[in-house]
Amino acid sequence: MTVPVRDLTLAGRLNRAWYRPLRVLSRGTVTVILTVLGLLVATFVLASLAPIDPALQLVGDHASNSAYLHMRQVLALDRPWPVQFERYVMRLAHGDLGTSSSTGQPVIDDLKRVFPATLELATLAMTISAVFGVALGLLSAWRPGGALDAVSRVVSLLGNSIPVFWLGLLSLFVFYAHLRWVGGPGRLDDAFEYTLDMRSNLVLLDTWRSHVPGAFANAVAHLILPVLVLAASALGSVTRLTRAVLLEERGREYVTLARAKGAGEARILLRHILPNTIGTLLTVIALSYTGLLEGAVLTETVFAWPGLGRYLTTALFAGDTPAVLGGTLLIGLCFVLVNGLTDVLVRALDPRIR
Amino acid sequence: MSYFPDLTVAPRRYAYARRWLRSPGASCGALILLLTLAITLAAPWVAPYDPLLQDIGQRLQAPSGVHWLGTDGLGRDILSRLIYGARPTLGLVGLVVVLTVPIGLTVGILAGYYGGWIERGLMAFTDMVMAFPRLVLALAFSAVMGPGLINGALALVLTGWPAYARLSRAETLKMRRSDYLAAAQMQGIIGVRLLFGHVLPACLPSMQIRLALDLASIVLAAAGLGFLGLGVRPPTAEWGTMIAEGSKVIFDQWWVAASPGAAVLIISFAFNLLADGLRDLSDPHHA
Numbered sequence: 342m343t344v345p346v347r348d349l350t351l352a353g354r355l356n357r358a359w360y361r362p363l364r365v366l367s368r369g370t371v372t373v374i375l376t377v378l379g380l381l382v383a384t385f386v387l388a389s390l391a392p393i394d395p396a397l398q399l400v401g402d403h404a405s406n407s408a409y410l411h412m413r414q415v416l417a418l419d420r421p422w423p424v425q426f427e428r429y430v431m432r433l434a435h436g437d438l439g440t441s442s443s444t445g446q447p448v449i450d451d452l453k454r455v456f457p458a459t460l461e462l463a464t465l466a467m468t469i470s471a472v473f474g475v476a477l478g479l480l481s482a483w484r485p486g487g488a489l490d491a492v493s494r495v496v497s498l499l500g501n502s503i504p505v506f507w508l509g510l511l512s513l514f515v516f517y518a519h520l521r522w523v524g525g526p527g528r529l530d531d532a533f534e535y536t537l538d539m540r541s542n543l544v545l546l547d548t549w550r551s552h553v554p555g556a557f558a559n560a561v562a563h564l565i566l567p568v569l570v571l572a573a574s575a576l577g578s579v580t581r582l583t584r585a586v587l588l589e590e591r592g593r594e595y596v597t598l599a600r601a602k603g604a605g606e607a608r609i610l611l612r613h614i615l616p617n618t619i620g621t622l623l624t625v626i627a628l629s630y631t632g633l634l635e636g637a638v639l640t641e642t643v644f645a646w647p648g649l650g651r652y653l654t655t656a657l658f659a660g661d662t663p664a665v666l667g668g669t670l671l672i673g674l675c676f677v678l679v680n681g682l683t684d685v686l687v688r689a690l691d692p693r694i695r
Numbered sequence: 696m697s698y699f700p701d702l703t704v705a706p707r708r709y710a711y712a713r714r715w716l717r718s719p720g721a722s723c724g725a726l727i728l729l730l731t732l733a734i735t736l737a738a739p740w741v742a743p744y745d746p747l748l749q750d751i752g753q754r755l756q757a758p759s760g761v762h763w764l765g766t767d768g769l770g771r772d773i774l775s776r777l778i779y780g781a782r783p784t785l786g787l788v789g790l791v792v793v794l795t796v797p798i799g800l801t802v803g804i805l806a807g808y809y810g811g812w813i814e815r816g817l818m819a820f821t822d823m824v825m826a827f828p829r830l831v832l833a834l835a836f837s838a839v840m841g842p843g844l845i846n847g848a849l850a851l852v853l854t855g856w857p858a859y860a861r862l863s864r865a866e867t868l869k870m871r872r873s874d875y876l877a878a879a880q881m882q883g884i885i886g887v888r889l890l891f892g893h894v895l896p897a898c899l900p901s902m903q904i905r906l907a908l909d910l911a912s913i914v915l916a917a918a919g920l921g922f923l924g925l926g927v928r929p930p931t932a933e934w935g936t937m938i939a940e941g942s943k944v945i946f947d948q949w950w951v952a953a954s955p956g957a958a959v960l961i962i963s964f965a966f967n968l969l970a971d972g973l974r975d976l977s978d979p980h981h982a
Contacts, residue, residue, distance in 0.1 A: 371819075372819070375823050379827070380827065384835075387839050392839075392841075494971075498964065499964065502964035504956055504959045505915075507918075508956075510938070510941070510952050513946075636830075638830065639919050643942070657834065660838075662838075662839060665834070668831070669828070669831050676827070680826055
């Protein structure tokens with residue numbers, strides 16, 4: 342057996358002390374930077390592929406040829422594309438995403454206004470799907486092949502196959518139109534909608550702060566259906582992945598040891614396997630969160646929820662390219678951010694890395 | 696002539712079919728899909744009405760003996776539109792598969808076989824695309840390039856290939872130093888022929904599960920694009936578009952939106968069943 346030789350040079354000590362974590366961190370950072378760059382290239386290419394000529398759009402159809410050419414020069418459309426790309430990135434760096442042609446506002450202001458609504462919806466849905474998904478996964482890994490396993494398997498298969506917008510429509514029909522259990526489309530009834538001060542644009546927070554009687558209850562009644570429908574769309578994959586992760590961990594030797602020492606199946610699952618898989622489960626949930634942000638686009642359209650998704654789809658129909666690309670970029674950045682944060686969290690929580 | 700009794704083992708008949716039958720999920724899924732395919736191909740003979748025939752006098756009829764699934768806002772027979780509507784969906788699914796898998800395979804095999812900077816570059820690119828928001832980019836792409844079947848498929852392909860690249864790279868890495876490849880190389884098989892004649896076939900089995908899973912989400916994404924008005928142009932029947940038309944009358948005539956959504960659910964469920972069953976077959980420990 343060879344004893345590892347400790348490198349006692351300065352470089353060696355530095356390597357052990359901070360170089361290694363730094364390297365791990367920098368590798369993550371490189372991926373993040375690359376992804377952001379890739380997103381920028383993608384939206385830039387899409388913007389230049391758009392059949393709408395931005396110069397013509399600004400000067401109008403009846404402008405003289407010289408005015409049109411001048412506008413092209415101002416927008417640097419006559420320059421080679423690397424220069425255009427650089428200008429595009431610089432503009433974005435200053436928070437300038439262009440002006441939405443459908444609302445007439447700067448896209449960045451629009452996004453700031455609509456994004457909290459989506460964030461609220463997606464975060465609540467993630468919480469619900471994480472809690473129920475992990476619970477179902479645990480139940481199903483408790484006795485693989487048993488009745489509970491079969492139930493959770495069907496649930497996860499169905500959850501993965503159901504078109505979320507259709508589920509939304511049908512549940513609106515049943516629970517709103519027929520049973521009158523919940524509020525309809527929109528975030529509040531009309532009586533509240535135009536009287537409340539929606540400062541943060543998080544409907545729960547704003548109605549709570551307003552102290553208007555009934556407003557908060559109304560917000561909950563409107564919120565519950567879209568949140569549940571959105572959560573259902575993620576429930577399937579969370580359950581399936583949780584089960585797979587838990588079952589894989591079950592085959593490890595330390596589980597056999599715990600069983601040999603007489604630990605019960607439930608104890609093994611909750612005290613031995615769960616802590617060791619928490620990192621992977623976090624990744625699963627983070628993945629589902631990015632999926633929910635995307636799913637919100639369709640859900641918001643069905644429930645007339647004034648968030649990023651509905652903003653995007655309205656912009657789509659208006660041919661409003663800056664708004665569409667701005668929204669796409671924002672969702673892309675959320676993806677990058679969530680993925681990066683998960684990496685950090687996984688490192689912080691995994692007992693083997695800590 | 697021989698002293699020994701015949702010891703050769705007769706190959707089991709229908710070995711392939713038997714293998715499938717061991718997983719009820721996989722065979723159910725495959726059956727549903729085959730049935731759908733058959734109905735789709737035979738649409739002109741199966742569908743009771745012309746899917747484009749409008750009859751305003753008969754608009755928004757409830758399901759009955761005449762119109763089994765009722766009629767839509769223009770008096771068109773929903774069952775016929777449902778049957779014809781499988782065509783764009785399956786067409787898009789086929790198109791996506793034909794384009795996605797070869798791209799992913801090529802990238803993955805090149806990266807896995809050559810290693811070094813080629814691998815690092817290709818995999819960094821793969822990771823980058825993998826972190827893109829798939830549906831939203833597809834939306835933006837269709838919005839900019841104009842709605843339609845081909846553009847929808849292209850949009851899904853652009854972000855769909857990285858999973859296959861990763862899988863095929865992993866498979867290639869496993870066999871890079873294998874005797875099997877060394878033997879092939881000693882026979883003078885190199886370059887493209889080695890990669891695509893000998894490495895590629897070994898990558899295919901692990902890909903079918905992923906493919907079946909992916910197809911389920913592609914069906915959903917296609918319906919989503921159709922629902923948002925980015926699918927096939929009307930009046931062609933397409934499930935997502937039909938749900939969007941039904942959503943206008945959801946509170947009074949729920950069946951207009953219900954049946955196309957159920958069709959999407961069934962097809963997507965069949966692909967998921969197939970994937971689930973295939974996984975069990977390939978990996979019995981996990982069942």
